[in-house]
Amino acid sequence: MWEQIAANRRKSILLVMSAALLLGALGWALGVNFMGRNGGVPGVMLALVVWLVMTLTAWYQGDNIMLSVAGAHRVQKEDLPQLFNVVEEMTLAAGLPKMPAVYVIDDPAPNAFATGRRAENAAIAVTSGLLKTLDRDELQGVVAHEMAHIRNRDIQLMLFAGVLAGAIVILAEGGLRGMWLGGGRSRSRRDGGSDGSGIVAILAVVLMILAPILAQLIYFAVSRKREYLADASGASFTRYPEGLASALEKISRAPQRLGGATSATAPMYIINPLKRAGEMAANATSTHPPIDERVRILRSMAGGGLADYERSYREVTKGGGVIPKSALQGEPAVAAAAAQAGQPAPQVAPAPVAAGPAPSARESARQVDDFFYRKDGYRKVDCACGTTLRIPPDFATPAAKCPRCGTLHDLR
Amino acid sequence: MAALFLLPLVLAVVAVMWGVGIYNGLVAARNRVKEAWAQVDVQLKRRFDLIPNLIETVKGYMQHERGTLEAVTQARAAVAGAGTQAQRVEAEAGLTSALGRLFAVSEAYPDLKASTNFASLQEELASTENKIGFARQFYNETVMNMNNRVQMFPGNIIAGMFHFAPETFFEVKDEVQREAPKVSFN
Numbered sequence: 001m002w003e004q005i006a007a008n009r010r011k012s013i014l015l016v017m018s019a020a021l022l023l024g025a026l027g028w029a030l031g032v033n034f035m036g037r038n039g040g041v042p043g044v045m046l047a048l049v050v051w052l053v054m055t056l057t058a059w060y061q062g063d064n065i066m067l068s069v070a071g072a073h074r075v076q077k078e079d080l081p082q083l084f085n086v087v088e089e090m091t092l093a094a095g096l097p098k099m100p101a102v103y104v105i106d107d108p109a110p111n112a113f114a115t116g117r118r119a120e121n122a123a124i125a126v127t128s129g130l131l132k133t134l135d136r137d138e139l140q141g142v143v144a145h146e147m148a149h150i151r152n153r154d155i156q157l158m159l160f161a162g163v164l165a166g167a168i169v170i171l172a173e174g175g176l177r178g179m180w181l182g183g184g185r186s187r188s189r190r191d192g193g194s195d196g197s198g199i200v201a202i203l204a205v206v207l208m209i210l211a212p213i214l215a216q217l218i219y220f221a222v223s224r225k226r227e228y229l230a231d232a233s234g235a236s237f238t239r240y241p242e243g244l245a246s247a248l249e250k251i252s253r254a255p256q257r258l259g260g261a262t263s264a265t266a267p268m269y270i271i272n273p274l275k276r277a278g279e280m281a282a283n284a285t286s287t288h289p290p291i292d293e294r295v296r297i298l299r300s301m302a303g304g305g306l307a308d309y310e311r312s313y314r315e316v317t318k319g320g321g322v323i324p325k326s327a328l329q330g331e332p333a334v335a336a337a338a339a340q341a342g343q344p345a346p347q348v349a350p351a352p353v354a355a356g357p358a359p360s361a362r363e364s365a366r367q368v369d370d371f372f373y374r375k376d377g378y379r380k381v382d383c384a385c386g387t388t389l390r391i392p393p394d395f396a397t398p399a400a401k402c403p404r405c406g407t408l409h410d411l412r
Numbered sequence: 413m414a415a416l417f418l419l420p421l422v423l424a425v426v427a428v429m430w431g432v433g434i435y436n437g438l439v440a441a442r443n444r445v446k447e448a449w450a451q452v453d454v455q456l457k458r459r460f461d462l463i464p465n466l467i468e469t470v471k472g473y474m475q476h477e478r479g480t481l482e483a484v485t486q487a488r489a490a491v492a493g494a495g496t497q498a499q500r501v502e503a504e505a506g507l508t509s510a511l512g513r514l515f516a517v518s519e520a521y522p523d524l525k526a527s528t529n530f531a532s533l534q535e536e537l538a539s540t541e542n543k544i545g546f547a548r549q550f551y552n553e554t555v556m557n558m559n560n561r562v563q564m565f566p567g568n569i570i571a572g573m574f575h576f577a578p579e580t581f582f583e584v585k586d587e588v589q590r591e592a593p594k595v596s597f598n
Contacts, residue, residue, distance in 0.1 A: 081532070081535060081536075082535065085535065085536075085539035085542075086539075088539070088543060089539065089542045089543050089546050090546070092451055092455070092543050092550060093546035093547075093550060094550070095451075095550040095553070095554070237546070239549070
């Protein structure tokens with residue numbers, strides 16, 4: 001498990017480093033193009049400065065920016081006890097040192113994401129639509145998937161990968177704009193020089209056009225791979241892959257589109273928020289693997305372990321594995337040790353306990369509504385006839401009449 | 413000449429550094445096991461603390477189930493009285509099944525089920541059961557990791573030198589308890 005974290009990291013660092021090289025090349029091309037033959041080094045420096053500023057901002061404010069762009073609100077245990085319990089349970093299953101902060105987004109489209117610098121100050125955000133659509137087992141599956149992103153350090157890596165891609169896009173766009181406006185001047189200055197400068201200029205333009213596309217592709221590639229891994233670890237936390245599978249199905253079938261998600265934040269969500277339901281998403285430009293495939297892999301798992309996911313992945317995709325070998329070492333031994341103890345691995349699934357006493361879907365939907373009404377300053381008045389009256393904060397009349405039974409409620 | 417003297421020295425340094433690495437890995441693994449057990453313990457303690465509250469809530473509604481209630485109280489007392497880790501694990505398993513029976517018979521009491529106090533206690537206890545399960549799952553994982561390091565070559569050499577012993581899994585022995593009580597609360 002700890003080996004898995006390390007192996008994940010090495011592979012992804014390679015991808016991020018190639019993006020860094022791209023950034024450097026772009027900086028060099030920009031420098032040479034605008035400042036002449038000796039401009040390469042200052043160009044690279046400029047690119048590095050842009051990247052550094054963006055990285056520092058992301059490192060210290062990235063999670064806050066992400067949460068506020070998405071319109072997330074922090075909740076406590078009293079607000080949504082079930083969600084809170086589920087997050088607490090998954091924290092234990094993942095063995096994280098500290099429970100992530102819990103946020104809710106008031107949006108009917110079911111979705112979720114995790115963010116944060118490191119496991120100690122991470123946050124998990126879910127939409128109110130998610131809470132209203134899913135039952136407890138499915139919610140647990142989604143939270144497990146997000147917890148896996150935190151435990152596997154994906155949130156950190158995605159932050160860096162996203163910033164790198166962003167820096168490349170900004171530099172390339174600025175460069176292209178500069179070419180349109182003032183590019184002529186720099187070219188005319190070098191007109192009398194060698195023929196090489198013309199080639200450099202063409203190369204620079206090509207790089208400026210290609211770099212942002214490549215950067216996005218790398219970013220998406222990192223993101224796609226991570227989704228499978230998070231599914232695998234998520235399933236190993238709950239030992240109940242069906243929960244996540246049916247949650248993914250429900251989320252992908254939902255007709256609503258999520259507001260407050262951009263192409264920069266899209267890879268962070270459990271399901272791509274920018275794709276319409278039913279749309280195929282199986283090409284290089286997609287941030288997420290196809291949902292059908294994720295569901296099929298989860299459904300054909302024989303048990304709840306990482307090795308089961310790996311086997312199922314190979315069967316469904318007919319391709320190579322997704323989980324690093326070092327992480328699988330000793331995995332069958334877990335099953336063996338458990339079986340020896342008279343305790344098959346899937347038995348650890350607390351699903352039978354969880355399924356029962358949880359508040360019904362209607363109850364948790366009511367809790368979500370209560371939270372957002374309370375946040376907006378609404379007052380709740382329970383009428384004796386069973387109706388709940390919501391009094392807006394700017395309601396001036398001192399009394400309100402129940403629309404069902406006509407009882408007058410004193411509001412002072 | 414000098415190289416001839418240096419070679420064994422270099423080899424010795426490499427061997428020592430390699431040993432230090434394994435030793436540190438063993439210590440880290442053992443600390444993870446301790447930390448994981450602490451998490452299990454917190455949840456077990458929480459369940460222990462929730463039970464008097466539960467008995468108090470349920471008592472008024474379930475006069476005809478004195479036996480079930482007493483079983484829970486006794487199981488809780490057994491947990492408090494357990495001395496060794498093995499006894500404790502067994503007592504906790506007994507408490508889990510006693511609670512399972514209590515929730516099963518509560519089905520027959522609609523007044524009790526309608527009580528909001530009982531409903532919230534039930535979510536709390538069910539979630540605590542889940543947390544015990546998940547914490548145990550993680551604990552067993554850390555024990556697995558520790559035992560692999562202690563027993564596999566070459567870690568076993570260093571482990572033997574510094575007396576690292578394999579840890580015990582938190583197993584569920586009770587046959588009845590392993591079949592989690594099938595209860596529907598609809």
